[in-house]
Amino acid sequence: xxxxxxxxxxxxxxxxxxxxxxxxxxxxxxxxxxxxxxxxxxxxxxxxxxxxxxxxxxxxxxxxxxxxxxxxxxxxxxxxxxxxxxxxxxxxxxxxxxxxxxxxxxxxxxxxxxxxxxxxxxxxxxxxxxxxxxxxxxxxxxxxxxxxxxxxxxxxxxxxxxxxxxxxxxxxxxxxxxxxxxxxxxxxxxxxxxxxxxxxxxxxxxxxxxxxxxxxxxxxxxxxxxxxxxxxxxxxxxxxxxxxxxxxxxxxxxxxxxxxxxxxxxxxxxxxxxxxxxx
Amino acid sequence: xxxxxxxxxxxxxxxxxxxxxxxxxxxxxxxxxxxxxxxxxxxxxxxxxxxxxxxxxxxxxxxxxxxxxxxxxxxxxxxxxxxxxxxxxxxxxxxxxxxxxxxxxxxxxxxxxxxxxxxxxxxxxxxxxxxxxxxxxxxxxxxxxxxxxxxxxxxxxxxxxxxxxxxxxxxxxxxxxxxxxxxxxxxxxxxxxxxxxxxxxxxxxxxxxxxxxxxxxxxxxxxxxxxxxxxxxxxxxxxxxxxxxxxxxxxxxxxxxxxxxxxxxxxxxxxxxxxxxxxxxxxxxxxxxxxxxxxxxxxxxxxxxxxxxxxxxxxxxxxxxxxxxxxxxxx
Ligand SMILES: Nc1ncnc2c1ncn2[C@@H]1O[C@H](COP(=O)(O)OP(=O)(O)OP(=O)(O)O)[C@@H](O)[C@H]1O
Ligand SMILES: [Mg+2]
Numbered sequence: 001x002x003x004x005x006x007x008x009x010x011x012x013x014x015x016x017x018x019x020x021x022x023x024x025x026x027x028x029x030x031x032x033x034x035x036x037x038x039x040x041x042x043x044x045x046x047x048x049x050x051x052x053x054x055x056x057x058x059x060x061x062x063x064x065x066x067x068x069x070x071x072x073x074x075x076x077x078x079x080x081x082x083x084x085x086x087x088x089x090x091x092x093x094x095x096x097x098x099x100x101x102x103x104x105x106x107x108x109x110x111x112x113x114x115x116x117x118x119x120x121x122x123x124x125x126x127x128x129x130x131x132x133x134x135x136x137x138x139x140x141x142x143x144x145x146x147x148x149x150x151x152x153x154x155x156x157x158x159x160x161x162x163x164x165x166x167x168x169x170x171x172x173x174x175x176x177x178x179x180x181x182x183x184x185x186x187x188x189x190x191x192x193x194x195x196x197x198x199x200x201x202x203x204x205x206x207x208x209x210x211x212x213x214x215x216x217x218x219x220x221x222x223x224x225x226x227x228x229x230x231x232x233x234x235x236x237x238x239x240x241x242x243x244x245x246x247x248x249x250x251x252x253x254x255x256x257x258x259x260x261x262x263x264x265x266x267x268x269x270x271x272x273x274x275x276x277x278x279x
Numbered sequence: 280x281x282x283x284x285x286x287x288x289x290x291x292x293x294x295x296x297x298x299x300x301x302x303x304x305x306x307x308x309x310x311x312x313x314x315x316x317x318x319x320x321x322x323x324x325x326x327x328x329x330x331x332x333x334x335x336x337x338x339x340x341x342x343x344x345x346x347x348x349x350x351x352x353x354x355x356x357x358x359x360x361x362x363x364x365x366x367x368x369x370x371x372x373x374x375x376x377x378x379x380x381x382x383x384x385x386x387x388x389x390x391x392x393x394x395x396x397x398x399x400x401x402x403x404x405x406x407x408x409x410x411x412x413x414x415x416x417x418x419x420x421x422x423x424x425x426x427x428x429x430x431x432x433x434x435x436x437x438x439x440x441x442x443x444x445x446x447x448x449x450x451x452x453x454x455x456x457x458x459x460x461x462x463x464x465x466x467x468x469x470x471x472x473x474x475x476x477x478x479x480x481x482x483x484x485x486x487x488x489x490x491x492x493x494x495x496x497x498x499x500x501x502x503x504x505x506x507x508x509x510x511x512x513x514x515x516x517x518x519x520x521x522x523x524x525x526x527x528x529x530x531x532x533x534x535x536x537x538x539x540x541x542x543x544x545x546x547x548x549x550x551x552x553x554x555x556x557x558x559x560x561x562x563x564x565x566x567x568x569x570x571x572x573x574x575x576x577x578x579x580x581x582x583x584x585x586x587x588x589x590x591x592x593x594x595x596x597x598x599x600x601x602x603x604x605x606x607x608x609x610x
Contacts, residue, residue, distance in 0.1 A: 007411040015399045084395030088449075091359045091389040091462075092412040095381045278362040 004094040008102025009109070016072070016110055025068045026118040032060060033122025037129035049126065049133045050233050053141045058229045062222050063181050065145050066152035068114060072107045073156015074173040075166055077274060082166045086279045096275050104157065104267070111153055115146050137233045144232070147259040148225040152177075154266040161273035184220045191216075214247045221262050228255035309373070312337045312386075312460050312491040313358055318367030320353055327353045329515040330367070335493055337459075340486050342506035343495040346608050350515045351495045352392050355464050358493075359389060372460065388413075388458030392465050392495075394449035398438040402429060402448055405437060406455070415456035427451045427477070442469040447477075454481060461485055462493045467501065479505060503600045513608045523600050530606050532598030533558060536576055538567045538583060539592035550586040554578055565591075 016022075036056045077100070080086040090099060119142050126133050156173055163169045191213060218224055231252045313335040320328040328350045335341040345351050356362045358369055360380035369376045374383035396405045403420045410418050424433045427447045437445065446469050453461060463482075467475045475498070482492055482505045496502050502509060503523060511519040519526055540547070543565055551560060551567060557579075558570040569579050576595065583590060 001414050002411050004412055007408060011397065011400070011408045014404065015397050018399065083398065084391070084393050085397060087356065087359075087361055087391050088389065088394065088396070088409075088452075089412075090361055091384060091387060091391075092409070093381050093385040093414075094412060098381075276363060278356075 004092070004098045005102040005105065008089075008094070008099055009106035012103050012106025013109060016107060019071070019110075021071050022068060022110065022114050025064060025071070026114040028064060029061070029115070029118030030121040030125075032057065032064075033119060034125035037122075037126045049130050049135075050137055052130065053137060053233050054229050057141065058226060061145055062148065062225050065115070065149040066177055066180065066222065068111060069149040069152030069154075070156040070173040070177060072111050073153045073158075074160050074169045076103050076107060076157045077160040077270075077277075078163055078166050078169045079160070081164060081279060090279055097271060100157075100271055100274050104154075107157075108150065108153065111149055112146060115142065115149060119145070140232050141229065144225055144228050147256065147263075148221060151221040151259055151262040151266070154263050154270065158266050158270040158273065161270050161277060180220050180222045184223070188213075188217050188223075211247065214250070218258060221259060224255050224258045228252060228259070231255065310337050311335070311370070312372060313341075313493065314370040315354070315358065316368050318354070318357060318364060318369065320350075320357060320362065320364045327515055328357070328364075328367075331512065331515070331517045333510050333517050333520050335491060336508075337491055338486075338489050339507040340482065340492040340494060340505050342502040342509035343493060343512065344497075344499070344502065344509055344604055345512035349512045349608075351512060352464055354512065355389075355462055355493070355495060359384065359387065359462070386459040387462060388453040388455065388460070389462045390446075390449045390453040390464060390466050392468070394445055396437045396445060396448060396452075399436060401434050401436055402440070403433045405448065406452060409452045410455055413456040413458075418455065423451050423455070424448075428474070443471060443474060446470055447474060450478060450481065454485065457485075457488065458490065460491045460493065464495045465497065466494070467496065467498055475501070499600045499604060509600070511604065511607045518607045519603075523603060526603045526607075527598040530598075530603060532602055532606075533570050533572050534576070534598065535559075535568060535570045535596045536579060537592075537594040537596075538569075538579070538590060540565050540567065540583070541589040541591060543567065544587065547583055547586040547588045550582040551579065554582060 036052055039056075077086070080089070090096070119138075123135070123138070126135075126138065155176060159169050159172050159176070162172070192209070195209065195213065218227070227246075227250060230246070231250060311334050315334070316332045317330045318328050318332070319326065319330050331350075331354065343351055343354070353362065357364055357367075358371060358376065360369075360371075360376040360383070371383040372386045376383050396402075397408070400408070402424060406418070406420050406423065410416070421430075421433060424430055427450060429444060429447055429451070432440070432444065437448075440448070446466075450463075450466060453463065461482075463478075466478045470478065479501055482494065486492060486505070492505075494502065494506060506523070508520070508522050509526070510517055519529075521529070543562065547567075548562065551557075551562075551569070554575065556571075557575065559568070561568040567583070569575075571579060580590070580593070
């Protein structure tokens with residue numbers, strides 16, 4: 001007998017595989033890799049895949065990957081609630097945990113598929129444009145992107161258990177994206193500037209950033225993703241985050257752990273909410 | 280004999296199963312399919328269900344009636360464990376719906392009030408999905424669709440279905456796998472006359488197989504035709520629970536007779552008014568309407584004939600479910 005989780009996962013895939021936005025974003029990924037590697041091949045300094053990824057691809061992908069995660073997540077529960085099929089589904093011999101895990105697995109598979117497919121096609125563009133490409137780095141880049149998109153996917157799923165109206169869940173998801181992509185970097189930049197100017201006033205010779213800033217900076221999963229890329233793909237490249245040096249406690253393991261922590265804790269929140277929902 | 284939490288005497292000989300569900304002792308006798316006890320549900324400040332208690336016995340067709348917004352759908356959702364409540368307890372097939380919901384729901388087939396299916400999936404894909412959840416295999420989906428008047432739309436996506444078509448598919452889904460308990464929330468909603476008849480026939484058919492049916496409906500003729508017992512909910516409270524005839528007797532409802540005459544003379548009027556204890560007498564044109572008990576019926580006819588009246592037509596109406604409903608849901 002098929003476990004209900006498997007049934008729900010299969011149904012989710014069938015029901016969402018033709019999602020227009022997903023197909024669009026997948027194509028954007030491929031196009032992006034193609035143009036970036038092609039443009040890079042014109043300029044010799046970009047011919048290095050590490051530079052291509054960390055300087056060109058990652059800053060764009062770190063904004064797009066959260067979008068597909070959120071698109072697949074925000075409608076997960078509230079979409080079916082509003083469409084009206086959730087009461088019928090939940091009236092069967094199935095637990096709420098089964099339902100949510102089935103949905104997470106089904107939609108998670110689509111997410112995985114979109115990223116792997118989109119970037120997988122990109123391999124051809126790289127092979128064509130970048131000489132002596134290090135495909136290991138590209139693999140790490142894809143894996144990191146998957147992690148980042150899953151953080152936002154789980155955030156979206158949590159948001160989808162908070163409201164009874166799909167449109168409101170969508171607006172909040174958009175808000176979450178704006179906060180992590182625009183607002184948070186703005187806040188940290190302002191922090192850096194005010195730190196720097198206070199140093200200038202004191203006329204201290206060397207400017208060093210306090211440790212707490214490095215901790216606060218890691219609040220955003222997008223920042224964590226950027227640091228992960230810097231640490232793994234281009235460590236010998238700059239050795240710093242632009243003007244800001246990398247502190248010694250930053251490591252790839254820490255970044256991966258933080259992303260996993262986001263995924264796990266947000267998933268637990270979603271499960272907690274879903275169990276207490278009237279459907 | 281046992282006293283339950285509300286001090287009500289439960290003297291049924293079937294009583295076997297008294298168990299505590301979150302502080303409420305539930306008497307779920309082994310012939311009980313659904314036991315609801317002291318259930319209260321609040322939406323914000325509004326009390327949708329106010330300490331309701333009732334039982335649905337195994338094998339019976341239970342009609343659940345009440346005005347719009349009375350709390351029927353809310354009750355059904357609570358029985359299925361779809362909504363959370365602070366007070367009360369529900370046993371479904373002898374199991375606590377909150378703690379053992381997954382197991383308890385194994386016996387259920389459910390047709391929701393606003394049934395919806397997966398819009399991007401075809402009718403057959405939807406049925407396949409639900410049959411997997413119900414753990415029934417080797418279903419003849421095409422045959423099933425033909426049975427429900429959906430023979431040529433099996434490969435159509437649900438987004439292209441009309442409301443009535445979805446309703447039919449919903450009914451096919453609910454009965455799939457011959458559940459022990461069928462919960463129908465306004466199954467005739469949006470159906471054409473053939474569809475309404477199909478539902479009635481299906482209810483009769485599953486009843487023959489011993490299936491318990493919980494039927495919420497506004498079509499009283501349908502309820503009267505198929506239900507063994509009814510429960511009436513009004514403003515979140517159960518105001519009646521029994522068979523239609525017993526409820527009619529409790530209300531002291533009497534048959535109404537309508538006599539049409541060639542002409543009505545003063546002598547006939549006098550003869551009618553002379554009969555003692557008639558409830559209502561309405562005389563208009565050539566028609567006399569009288570509400571009386573069964574024994575007085577003959578007396579009325581005799582009096583008219585004796586006074587020289589020429590009877591053209593005679594009609595007797597038994598107390599109807601409609602009257603029972605109206606009387607119990609008066610403010
Ligand atoms: N999700 C909800 N949020 C707030 N109030 C609700 C909700 N669902 C139902 N109610 C309220 O609970 C009460 C009972 O509603 P319910 O749907 O159970 O009525 P009903 O008897 O099924 O009516 P109908 O015959 O129209 O289907 C109504 O007053 C309704 O406004
Ligand atoms: Mg209703």
